[in-house]
Amino acid sequence: MTHRAGAWLILGALFLAWSNPHPAEAARHVIEIRNMAFAAPPAGLKAGDTILWKNTDMFRHTATDRKGSFDLDLEPGAQGETRLRNSGPLEVFCRYHPNMVLHLMVGKVR
């Protein structure tokens, strides 16, 4: 390949990168766990978004998807992130305190 052809390839790649509309950014939501409960579910959850789970309680909790797509074990003060892979209803509970339950509704991809 000549230098000239290489330069055109680079220009072409730059043009494609510039002209392609950016795919919608995935949003990041925060759900706090404290006082032995999950905070209210955020509005506007979409598949592809992430949730940052913050355990600000004095007890250890998990954020566990009933269908098994994630299972975060959070010491007091710990936080962890999960991604919402699919749209539809999601039931999250704590393995240590099964009465702690959070129902999320995840919309289709942006």
Ligand SMILES: [Cu+2]
């Ligand atoms: Cu718990």
